[in-house]
């Protein structure tokens with residue numbers, strides 16, 4: 001495993017919350033950090049603040065709205081063109097549930113928004129960056145999922161009926177876990193590991209404050225989630241660990257559907273079709 005100072009680490013959704021804090025910590029330790037966000041003005045401002053606070057000039061910002069699969073593809077292309085190496089991809093960007101009764105929203109591709117941003121974008125980004133990761137092996141893919149998980153209903157995967165944004169969130173988070181296990185299995189022995197985690201419960205972030213229709217308020221600090229995520233990014237003892245789900249720093253058991261090979265295969269086929277991957 002390379003020293004952190006020699007690593008290139010992409011963190012999606014690093015303009016706020018958990019992603020921003022972890023990007024700052026990694027920049028402090030000298031890594032090359034590829035920040036990502038969806039708002040160029042906010043991205044430029046957060047980049048400026050992180051570079052100023054850490055005095056690390058090797059922090060870059062990439063803009064892409066993950067609610068568009070074309071923007072996900074463009075993001076991957078820009079990274080492949082600009083970066084000769086990539087050690088870690090953290091699929092962290094996400095949107096949370098806001099309040100009961102919120103109408104169903106769609107991505108640019110016409111998919112249910114939380115499914116598209118929280119799950120499908122990371123699914124596609126990992127595939128698009130895979131050649132670069134394999135070229136850079138040992139490398140890591142980390143999916144920031146959640147302990148909030150709900151069994152995927154394959155007859156209504158994108159919640160066309162009886163929409164409920166809390167269910168949409170929990171299904172999207174479990175979908176990330178299913179795909180973590182699928183991709184880890186496919187990449188076994190390649191030097192690219194794939195793991196996922198629930199960082200911490202109700203961290204004091206924008207997602208929790210905006211979700212006041214569901215959440216009673218913050219219960220943990222963002223630092224606690226950052227510690228768990230940074231462990232998956234950096235810990236040398238996890239170099240070979242793959243296909244695992246962590247609750248904080250502890251290896252844990254996810255929703256039982258994640259261990260159902262038929263469900264995983266079904267999700268893979270649907271995701272390939274939705275992303276036009278042949």
Ligand SMILES: NC(=O)c1ccc[n+]([C@@H]2O[C@H](COP(=O)([O-])OP(=O)(O)OC[C@H]3O[C@@H](n4cnc5c(N)ncnc54)[C@H](OP(=O)(O)O)[C@@H]3O)[C@@H](O)[C@H]2O)c1
Nearest residue numbers: 013015016017018038065066067093094202203205206207
């Ligand atoms: N907070 C918790 O207690 C908790 C618990 C379990 C799991 N998680 C997971 O942790 C991750 C980070 O959550 P957080 O609490 O740090 O949330 P947050 O503070 O709201 O940050 C979310 C990040 O994702 C970005 N993002 C959202 N939609 C996007 C889109 N369409 N395209 C590109 N970027 C987008 C946001 O950009 P903007 O800055 O433009 O909004 C922001 O940078 C999520 O995956 C979440 O599900 C959080």
